[in-house]
Amino acid sequence: MQCAAHPSVETELACGKCEKPICPKCLHYTPVGVRCRECANLKRLPQYELSIAYVARGLGAALVVGAVAGAIWGVIPFGFIGLLVGGGAGYMIGESVSIATNRKVGVQVQVLAGAGVVLAFVVRGAMLISLRNWDIEFVLLRDVFGYLALALAMFVAVGRLR
Structure with missing residues (x-):
């Protein structure tokens, strides 16, 4: 699989919500697992x-x-x-x-x-x-x-x- 944001990077990781392939640079840790930037919905407190x-x-x-x-x-x-x-x-x-x-x-x-x-x-x-x-x-x-x-x-x- 290739990362959706970085096509030159091979990865076996996928977003826990939308199943989009993500590389370690793209993943974000959330309380429910790793997610892509769009699904993590990062907001400041x-x-x-x-x-x-x-x-x-x-x-x-x-x-x-x-x-x-x-x-x-x-x-x-x-x-x-x-x-x-x-x-x-x-x-x-x-x-x-x-x-x-x-x-x-x-x-x-x-x-x-x-x-x-x-x-x-x-x-x-x-x-x-x-x-x-x-x-x-x-x-x-x-x-x-x-x-x-x-x-x-x-x-x-x-x-x-x-």
Whole structure:
């Protein structure tokens, strides 16, 4: 037998539904056996499908909650408490993006949450510079706890959307 899609390939495999000959390149594993591309009817899971409206809602939620979380984060002192606030900010941003996108998951939603966390970190830095009169050099270069809190917030926000 020759493969229906690749006539130069000999095969003994056939689709479990339509009995069309298929080669190993053409077969798709399904819960009921191997099938050809047409019979497998491959679709992406709906929780990974993201329309433009959901992207806009998720981006809006990430920006609003990111700005609010950054303002709160900038008022609370640095150190260990700042790490906890950073983790809490990441959770708030991840959960708000999840709710705004109707609990969708995937890389696109994770990028939206990451953008919200970065915005929160930028707002935090601006608050520390303006309210606490911190040196811009310190905020950008020597704020080790700030960068640790940023990494924790990013980890929590993205982990919420896996």
